[in-house]
Structures are given as structure tokens and as C-alpha cells.
Amino acid sequence: MVKQVPDSQEVVIDPVTMNLNRSLTRNVTNRADENALEAALQIKDRTDAHVTVVSMGPPQAETTMIECLARGADRAILASDRFFGGADTYPTGLTLAATIKAIGKFDIIFAGEETSDSSTGHVGPGVAEFLGIDQITYASKVEYKDGFVTAERELEDGTEVVKVPTPVLVTVLLNSNVPRRQTLRRKIDAIRQGFESWDHDKVGLQPEWVGVRGSPTIVRKMRPIKEKERAAKKVDIAGIPDLVKELYQKGVIKVESD
Numbered sequence: 634m635v636k637q638v639p640d641s642q643e644v645v646i647d648p649v650t651m652n653l654n655r656s657l658t659r660n661v662t663n664r665a666d667e668n669a670l671e672a673a674l675q676i677k678d679r680t681d682a683h684v685t686v687v688s689m690g691p692p693q694a695e696t697t698m699i700e701c702l703a704r705g706a707d708r709a710i711l712a713s714d715r716f717f718g719g720a721d722t723y724p725t726g727l728t729l730a731a732t733i734k735a736i737g738k739f740d741i742i743f744a745g746e747e748t749s750d751s752s753t754g755h756v757g758p759g760v761a762e763f764l765g766i767d768q769i770t771y772a773s774k775v776e777y778k779d780g781f782v783t784a785e786r787e788l789e790d791g792t793e794v795v796k797v798p799t800p801v802l803v804t805v806l807l808n809s810n811v812p813r814r815q816t817l818r819r820k821i822d823a824i825r826q827g828f829e830s831w832d833h834d835k836v837g838l839q840p841e842w843v844g845v846r847g848s849p850t851i852v853r854k855m856r857p858i859k860e861k862e863r864a865a866k867k868v869d870i871a872g873i874p875d876l877v878k879e880l881y882q883k884g885v886i887k888v889e890s891d
């Protein structure tokens with residue numbers, strides 16, 4: 634599962650509507666999804682696996698679809714329909730799960746750990762739940778052998794190794810591998826091959842279940858966050874009592890009484 638996201642260095646917000654101006658924003662493939670695709674391609678390198686890239690997004694996600702084919706995917710499907718617009722994570726997961734189900738039998742679904750634009754990390758686990766399959770999250774290393782996936786999971790206090798029978802969904806950590814490059818030859822082949830665009834009918838979902846109508850959450854308002862005033866001051870040890878007094882008077886620090 635691969636999502637096209639706005640390049641976080643070049644996000645343009647419409648000052649009137651406060652919405653993201655997608656036509657002025659450069660779009661790129663979500664970086665953790667490049668790692669997810671690479672993890673899938675490494676299994677394809679060692680087995681007879683077939684890798685299909687699935688995305689939900691507007692038509693401009695075409696560039697991401699071609700890029701994934703040029704990196705080595707066998708097939709690319711973009712679930713794209715005006716009814717899918719405005720989806721929160723619930724219908725996003727539902728739409729991707731329905732698309733994957735409509736493709737047919739699968740062994741492993743790879744997703745990134747999260748996206749750089751909304752970064753909820755909901756979608757991978759949501760898809761696993763909709764499909765009723767096991768999930769392995771935050772994987773840094775993924776191996777497949779004889780119907781089992783063995784993965785290393787990075788946790789706060791160490792690494793956990795889990796072995797799970799397929800079918801399974803794995804969310805892959807950002808920078809957990811080095812994504813292979815697209816060659817010019819492969820890019821030309823990818824453009825020739827093209828990708829498939831599926832609407833809600835083809836995905837098998839009713840318009841009221843997807844997009845903004847199928848979303849339990851609604852964004853009512855967005856407002857810019859005011860940058861807090863920052864300052865730096867260098868004091869020697871003797872100056873600390875005066876600094877504390879000054880910060881107290883400015884309300885930066887408070888004294889708690891028992």
C-alpha cells in the first residue's frame with residue numbers, strides 16, 4: 634500500500650480556505666512506503682512472488698504508480714473516484730481492504746509505518762482488521778519462508794522477533810532498508826505498461842460508505858498556530874538567580890507551593 638503525499642518542504646496552504654493547495658504543492662511517494670515496497674521486492678527477489686501496488690488517491694497519484702512499477706512492482710492499481718475524496722482513516726482503510734480483496738488471493742500486505750502528511754498510522758492496522766488477518770507493526774526486517782513471515786519489530790526497550798503464518802499485514806519502519814532506484818529502462822517500460830484506475834463500483838463499495846460520507850470524523854475548522862516567541866541568553870553561574878527572577882516575572886516559570 635503506497636500513498637502519494639505532498640512534499641513536506643513545499644506545502645502551500647490556501648490563506649482563505651486554510652486547505653492544502655494540491656495544485657501548487659509538489660507530490661512525492663510517502664517515504665516509509667518506499668521502504669514497504671522495497672521489503673516486498675526483496676521477497677520477490679528470493680521467491681516467485683508477484684508484487685501489486687495499491688493506492689487510494691486522486692489522478693495525480695499516477696506518478697507514484699509509475700514510479701513503483703519502475704522500481705520493480707508487477708502491477709499497480711489506483712483506487713480513484715470522486716466519492717473517495719475527503720476520507721478519514723476509516724474509509725481509507727475500508728477502500729484499500731476492498732480493493733485488495735477484489736484483486737484476489739494474497740500472502741503478505743506491506744504498508745509504511747505512517748505517512749508524512751497525516752501520520753496517524755491507522756491505515757495499515759485498519760486494513761488488517763477489515764480483512765480479518767493478523768498484523769505485524771513497526772517491522773525493521775521481514776523474511777518469508779514456507780508460509781510464515783518472520784519479522785523483527787523495533788520496540789522502545791528492544792527488538793522483538795515474531796513468526797506469523799500468512800496471510801498477514803506488515804507495517805514497515807521508515808529507513809529500515811535502502812529502496813532500489815528506478816532505472817530509465819524500467820521507467821519507459823512502466824509508462825508503456827501503465828496502471829489500472831478503479832472506481833467505487835470496481836472496488837465494490839457503495840458511495841455512502843466511502844470518502845467524506847463514510848467518514849466518522851469531520852474537520853470543522855483549521856487555524857494557523859502562532860509561532861511562540863523564542864530567545865536565547867547566555868549567563869554565568871552568578872547570573873542564574875537574576876535569570877530565574879526575570880523568567881518568573883515574565884510568567885515563563887511558575888513556583889508551585891505545597
Ligand SMILES: Cc1cc2nc3c(=O)[nH]c(=O)nc-3n(C[C@H](O)[C@H](O)[C@H](O)COP(=O)(O)OP(=O)(O)OC[C@H]3O[C@@H](n4cnc5c(N)ncnc54)[C@H](O)[C@@H]3O)c2cc1C
Pocket residue numbers: 634635636637663665666669687688689690719720721722723725729743744745746747748750751752753754755756757850851852
Ligand atoms: C486537513 C486534513 C484533515 C484530516 N482530518 C482527519 C480527521 O478528522 N480524521 C481522520 O481520521 N483523518 C483525518 N485526516 C487524515 C486523512 O484521513 C488521511 O490522509 C488518510 O485517511 C490516510 O491516513 P494517514 O495519512 O494518517 O495514513 P497512515 O495510517 O499514517 O498510513 C500508514 C500506511 O498506510 C498506507 N496508506 C495510508 N493511506 C493510503 C492511501 N491513501 N493509499 C495507499 N496506502 C495508504 C501507507 O502504506 C502508509 O504508509 C486528515 C487529513 C488532512 C490533510
